[in-house]
Amino acid sequence: MTTDAQTTQPRSIIAGDDGGTPDVAAATTAAQEAFATYRATTPTERGAFLDAVADAIEADRDAIAAAAVAESHLPEARIAGEVGRTTGQLRMFAAVVRQGDHLGVRIDPAMPERTPLPRADIRQRQVPLGPVAVFGASNFPLAFSTAGGDTASALAAGCPVVVKGHPAHPVTGYLVARAVSRAVADAGLPAGVFSFLLAGDSGTSEIDLGQSLVQDPRITAVGFTGSRGAGLALARSAAEREVPIPVYAEMSSINPVVILPGALTSDPAALAEAYVGSLTLGSGQFCTNPGLLFLPTGEGGDAFLRAAAEAVAASTGTRMLTSGIADAYAEGTARQQSAADVEVLATGSPGDGDDAPAPQLAAAAGTDSPVVTDEVFGAAGVVVRYSSTDDLLRHLAGMEGQLTATLHLDEDAEADLDAARALLPALESRVGRILVGGWPTGVEVGHAMVHGGPYPATSDSRSTSVGSLAIERFQRPVAYQDLPSALLPEAIRDDNPWGLTRRVDGELER
Numbered sequence: 184m185t186t187d188a189q190t191t192q193p194r195s196i197i198a199g200d201d202g203g204t205p206d207v208a209a210a211t212t213a214a215q216e217a218f219a220t221y222r223a224t225t226p227t228e229r230g231a232f233l234d235a236v237a238d239a240i241e242a243d244r245d246a247i248a249a250a251a252v253a254e255s256h257l258p259e260a261r262i263a264g265e266v267g268r269t270t271g272q273l274r275m276f277a278a279v280v281r282q283g284d285h286l287g288v289r290i291d292p293a294m295p296e297r298t299p300l301p302r303a304d305i306r307q308r309q310v311p312l313g314p315v316a317v318f319g320a321s322n323f324p325l326a327f328s329t330a331g332g333d334t335a336s337a338l339a340a341g342c343p344v345v346v347k348g349h350p351a352h353p354v355t356g357y358l359v360a361r362a363v364s365r366a367v368a369d370a371g372l373p374a375g376v377f378s379f380l381l382a383g384d385s386g387t388s389e390i391d392l393g394q395s396l397v398q399d400p401r402i403t404a405v406g407f408t409g410s411r412g413a414g415l416a417l418a419r420s421a422a423e424r425e426v427p428i429p430v431y432a433e434m435s436s437i438n439p440v441v442i443l444p445g446a447l448t449s450d451p452a453a454l455a456e457a458y459v460g461s462l463t464l465g466s467g468q469f470c471t472n473p474g475l476l477f478l479p480t481g482e483g484g485d486a487f488l489r490a491a492a493e494a495v496a497a498s499t500g501t502r503m504l505t506s507g508i509a510d511a512y513a514e515g516t517a518r519q520q521s522a523a524d525v526e527v528l529a530t531g532s533p534g535d536g537d538d539a540p541a542p543q544l545a546a547a548a549g550t551d552s553p554v555v556t557d558e559v560f561g562a563a564g565v566v567v568r569y570s571s572t573d574d575l576l577r578h579l580a581g582m583e584g585q586l587t588a589t590l591h592l593d594e595d596a597e598a599d600l601d602a603a604r605a606l607l608p609a610l611e612s613r614v615g616r617i618l619v620g621g622w623p624t625g626v627e628v629g630h631a632m633v634h635g636g637p638y639p640a641t642s643d644s645r646s647t648s649v650g651s652l653a654i655e656r657f658q659r660p661v662a663y664q665d666l667p668s669a670l671l672p673e674a675i676r677d678d679n680p681w682g683l684t685r686r687v688d689g690e691l692e693r
Contacts, residue, residue: 191250193353195381196360199367199374205387206380207345211401213375214314214343221376222311222341225673226281226681232370233277233339237270239362239369240330247358251324254352256502256538261465265325269359272332272628276339279651285309285340286674287660288685303665306675309658311341313403316396318417319349319356320408321504322468327648328352329359329379332628333406333431336653338376345402347393348381351505357381397421397430404657407432408470408648411558411639418642431656432642433635435558436586437474438623441575443602445593447483454591455490458564459498461622463531463542466501467562468508471587471623474558475550476566477575484568488528488546491566495544498531500562502539508560509538515559516543522554525565550578572602579609584637584644587623588614613637615647 194203198213224232240247244266251262279285286308293304315337319328326332329346337344348356360379367376382392393413397405397420405421407414407430414432421430446454461473478484503509519525524547531542542562547555555565569575588610592599603619610617615636626634626649634649635641641648646656663675673680684693 191354191357193357193381196357196364196379198378199364205382205392207392207395207399210345210378210380211314211399213378214345215401217343217373217375218313220373221343224341226283229339229341230277230281232366232372233273233280233335235366235370236330236363237273239366240266240270240359243358243362247325247355250354250358251352254355255324255504257465262325265323268326268628269330272326272335273330275628275651276335276654279654280339283681283683285654285658286683288674288683290675290685290687292688306663306671307660308672308674310661312657312659313342314401315342315344315657316402316405317344317346318393318405318407318409319346321349321351321508322470324352324355325359327408329356330363332649332653337406337657340654340657342657343376345378345380345396347396348379350382350389353381353383393417394420398424400424400426402428404428405430406648406656409434411435414642429656430642431646431648433470433648434639434641436470436636436640437556437558438471438585438587438589439579439582440473440476440589441591441606442476442478442484442487443590443592443599444479444481444483445596445599446591447479447487448593451483451487452490455487456494457622459491459494461624462564463498463562464624466503467542468504468560469624471626473589473623474564475555476564477578478566478568480568480570488566492529492544495529495531495542498542500531500534500539500541502534502536503561506538509540512540512559512561512563515561516563518554519543519545519559519563519565522552524548524552525554550581556582572605576605576609579606579613582613584640585614586634586636586640587616587618589618589621589623591620615640615644
């Protein structure tokens with residue numbers, strides 16, 4: 184018996200039509216034409232639509248999951264979790280839209296009697312930008328792809344979306360896109376609210392399709408997760424347009440982990456094994472993979488390093504997402520192996536079959552070399568020893584922007600707390616999320632999460648691609664001065680028909 188994943192021919196879906204041809208102009212024109220209707224949906228209508236998208240994906244869960252497992256080589260449990268995360272994000276944004284704080288309403292009532300000058304009536308709200316281009320990610324075939332966080336947040340903002348499907352999982356992307364398009368039709372919305380483009384049979388290359396989409400004048404913003412080279416190429420194209428647009432690109436990060444001395448006093452071997460577990464999880468194919476670890480000199484650090492090397496040596500590689508990713512990993516680890524200032528401490532065993540390279544652990548004297556600080560996407564870690572907090576601060580000073588930084592410490596050790604207090608300002612200037620304890624692999628989808636960071640972790644450090652704050656990427660503020668009440672949008676009317684939390688004359692009201 185064959186599954187839908189095995190028999191489905193992936194193709195582009197443009198404004199609800201399974202046409203098969205990745206026509207950028209047709210997709211963006213349909214999105215532009217749908218924008219006026221879609222942006223005018225009420226919070227109740229848009230929230231119901233986002234819930235319906237989640238329902239449609241869940242209805243097709245079996246076929247989608249089968250395709251994702253087949254195309255990504257990820258285990259069924261991981262894909263099941265991704266389905267839940269994808270639908271959970273959509274439902275979170277549905278709740279955000281209904282609640283309405285994302286509209287950021289501010290009202291400064293008129294003060295005609297104010298002296299020396301009267302004040303006009305000024306009201307502000309956030310409005311959607313317009314059609315958004317979303318690029319699917321390789322390492323999350325669901326949660327960061329066709330209906331992932333970028334698509335969910337853009338739709339929540341009131342923006343039609345044109346997705347460029349990732350070539351690593353075209354069937355998965357097509358099946359999800361088909362579910363989203365069905366939800367669009369069932370909601371009675373214009374079909375151009377969502378389109379899905381795949382390079383391939385028509386002869387359109389991945390690069391040409393992506394560049395054409397970003398350069399199309401109807402696209403107003405871009406969401407991207409992927410390599411630094413690809414993200415910067417898209418950002419350049421967007422900046423060179425006649426009307427430049429923002430590109431929210433999540434690109435590269437090595438996510439430093441700092442082990443403070445107190446964390447090694449109880450069981451350094453257990454801590455080392457947990458580190459290697461995070462390093463090798465999913466073949467290391469996470470943007471939050473702990474690629475660089477700072478370890479104190481001394482006996483505790485020595486014990487940690489021995490245990491970590493033993494754990495890596497005992498590990499076995501698992502199949503990576505694509506041959507291209509596996510090749511890039513091999514090139515990155517080869518650069519580390521040949522570098523004069525890097526010592527390979529341990530190498531695991533390759534996994535069965537193709538594209539399952541061995542994990543690797545190396546040591547370096549510092550962070551001056553790009554071989555140490557450049558991301559190797561996969562299960563490759565580098566350890567740098569430090570002798571003091573000042574020494575550690577010097578290492579951190581030259582580092583690029585990162586998504587995360589993790590501290591392991593003893594909360595009862597005053598020396599660890601003092602060191603952490605000294606490190607926090609340096610880390611705040613370089614990362615988007617600081618953890619104490621645990622490991623950076625794993626990003627909670629919620630209201631307080633930041634999945635972003637200074638360049639080159641992202642192209643815009645003011646944004647996040649995970650969590651409810653992601654909606655702000657696809658909005659902009661508009662102020663309305665002295666509009667007659669009959670012309671005021673619902674969000675800023677005096678009677679507050681949507682029941683929004685609003686800042687009126689500086690005070691929060693509802």
